[in-house]
Amino acid sequence: MTPLAATNDFVVKFANINGSGSASANELFAKCILRMGVPVSPRNIFPSNIQGLPTWYEVRVSEAGWLGRRGGYDLLVAMNPQTWDEDLKGLASGGYLFYDNSKPLPKFKFRDDVTTIGVPLTDIANRTWDDPRQRQLFKNIMYLGALSVLLGIERDVIVQLIGEQYRGKQALLEPNVHGLDLGREYASQHLQPIGLKIERRDNVGDRIFVDGNSAAALGMVYGGATVCAWYPITPSSSLAEAFQKYCAKLRVDKTTGKHNYAIVQAEDEIASIGIVTGAGWNGARAFTATSGPGISLMNEFIGLAYFAEIPVTLIDVQRGGPSTGMPTRTQQSDVMFCAHASHGDTNHVLLFPEDPHECFEFAAEALDLADRLQTPVFMLSDLDIGMNHRLCKPFEWDDARGYDRGKVLSAEQLEAGVPFGRYRDVDGDGIPYRTYPGTHPVRGSFFTRGTSKNADAKYSEKGEDYIENMQRLKRKLETAKKLLPQPVLHRAPHAAKDGAVYFGSTSPSMAEAIAKLDAGGMHIDALRVRGYPFADSVREFIDRHEQVFVVEQNRDAQLRALLIEQFEVDPARLVPILHYDGTPITARFIASAIGERMGSAEVTALRGDKVA
Amino acid sequence: MTYLPKPKLHHPSLQKNAVGFTRRDYEGAISTLCAGCGHDSISAAIIQACWELDVEPHRVAKISGIGCSSKTPTYFLSASHGFNAVHGRMPSVLTGANLANRELLYLGISGDGDSASIGIGQFVHAIRRGVDMLYIVENNGVYGLTKGQFSATADQGSKSKKGATNTDAPVDMVGMALQLGASFVARSFSGDKTQLVPILKAAMTHKGASFVDVLSPCVAFNNHPGSTKSYDYVREHNHALCRMDFISPRAEITVDYPPGEVREVRQHDGSVLRLRKLPESHDTGDRVAAMNYLHACQARGEIVTGLLYVDPEAPDLHEHLQTVEVPFNTLGERELCPGSAVLAEINAALS
């Protein structure tokens, strides 16, 4: 067995017990590497209901900047005895096992083809601290100390980060630094160097490190949302909680202490969307954040908001199936469902952010679009982007940017005699004018209901009125296509006859897969769609290529189905590349799946698990 | 259901109120409900109450669920915005609307099916939160719009028009509202305008969650012998708690009642509810007494009507959430967007 050797390009997996205080040490580990200029992408893996409450934190270190999940791991920090066997089984051959050797373990618990590194964390902690809670807690920082010596992470960087984390909390700062040094001392005195190394680079730039849910919440603050109604559900809860946190900082009037926001934790998702619908109807910017099960409950209201033309913004942080089904695993499996949520001929606007930067941008954008289009707008994020820290471009805001409140008639306009009929298509773009309740004493009032109405919002069950309205809604969707974020094209270095379409959190793995394919002489153009209904340029992209791989994280090729539905293209030309086991899609998977279909001899090389 | 066209409500006087509107200005489209439907009388009482209260029609938002009762917002206050939402979900839509603009008067119109069955959760939680609204349940003990199925407020043992007997225990929304912390709770009868109009006026001026259960016979499906929500049954078993006069802040208080028989409740806006006690009546400021009284009457087979409970000082949802005084829907970038300089700091803290 040759031990793996790699600099700035490997994966570390931490196996911990939930509640042991490991999360902050693990995050610190990731941040130290970033501070040394080397990109990392960490992922939390936390099953919702397994004995022993295990959690895992997987950190991919990639000097090249690949932020998708790599698959496999080269260094295992095994801190949970309950998951030891499984964890060790997954460690790459030639990899490194780091563990607490205070208690001896029988030989059969180990593997011959990996390097075993034992540190008596419990013993040292018991010698150093009396309080059981502290003994437990500081073990985490001790293993970080030992790892930093093994991998070459600079002490100063760690100490500075600890200082930032515990600014003003001297009582926590000192023992943490002490714990760090105990780990470092032990490693320097007793351990051999290993083949995995971190070396300083300058590859991070001005990028920020943040999770998508916080980013989306901040986007809602910047975009002017005043009402948030939600019901707790993983993986979206942290979004509403982040909104609360940001609002408490950014939306409280300094002199009066009054709030420029209202957050209601509703009794369920039906009430959440009802509150958002009522607020939108009455002219406030409102949103809800949920996941698939919540969208399921919201369906009737989504239809009402669509037909009654009420601005509603929804964020769906996607996860696996209903009930207990994989609530802590990522998927892109609500695409079809959201596109056509509710009964009747509905069709909704969707936005697909690729990372926290776009979560911020699209959240604010969704509020504008909902007002402009007077319709529900969905931002489809997922667990992978939503709940993990991701390196991304800094947030941007142009102070000259105003909120687009859409077509709303003011009291002055009504007073001046501007004619008003709630559902008339005055401008030919399918978007009618509306009024807020209470605007004018005698003009502009109307009655809001579903589809039984005419263009003046008077009750009507006439077929002509219904059809006219439905046709106008269709025109409105045409208008939407032009307003949504346009697709992003990645052109192959050489003329390519094949293309790929992808979206959302697949993005970093797709970029890496394209590079792998290019390196193997297989060139494809790739188009990342960012909104639905799709822009006309998506059709042009499909037409330009012989076959188009549609890469997505669900079983039923849902984006592909929407492409076929909207463009009526020959389904044979759209080749599904599907990943849906609940783990984030990897570049290895994409490259080998596409490579295989491109009939390349290089396939095996692509699939090959060249670790580290 | 028949669609007998009914003449637009006429009123002899076209006298203007303090805000310059005649009673007509508070009317709506011609009702399409059955002639004699209790719901139409409630609409008439709402019109009367708003006119007498000098409410500006456009400063009212009418929100309802689905049902014959929920259709009625079309039949009053045509100068107000209205919203026929989905079945059982009026309370959430109203809550959101109220958050968006705290300055309007919110009328939530619902039925017993809408509120006691499919929407019971939303009813419960909107009351709990203290949403500033007048929540009216037009209670006929049946699903009128879907043609006569029992609702959850139908009494055990009552008979449907087709002869079926209801075996399920009834939901008493008044009892629930009291228990849930509504700060204004009353029950009335669509056929008793003298009682209903002052109650509605008092409830409209009340700040906080007002709940009014109005028994409202369905002439098509629940007005037969054997029904406990028929005109005859309610008239025979009505136990009026008290007679109430509503005195607006503007009106001079001239009427004199012998002390000892009158209890006055002053609301936050200065209006006064003057309660003329009947012999057996109780203290409207005592929630527990109200619940006990309600149950005692129920046990005697009486339907207690009148104002059961009022807390003029109760905080509403906006107070709980400490929201700004101005309506959210008037706030723009200046108030809401922290700007690029703050964002630069946030970015710095994230790198």
Ligand SMILES: Cc1ncc(C[n+]2csc(CCOP(=O)(O)OP(=O)(O)O)c2C)c(N)n1
């Ligand atoms: C989700 C849903 N389920 C069922 C219905 C059918 N529906 C319409 S009105 C109604 C009952 C209304 O009863 P109630 O609220 O008491 O009103 P009433 O007609 O008696 O005034 C039902 C079940 C519906 N509109 N929506």
Ligand code: SF4
């Ligand atoms: S509630 Fe009964 S009486 Fe009233 S309109 Fe409906 S069916 Fe007719």
Ligand SMILES: [Mg+2]
């Ligand atoms: Mg009913």
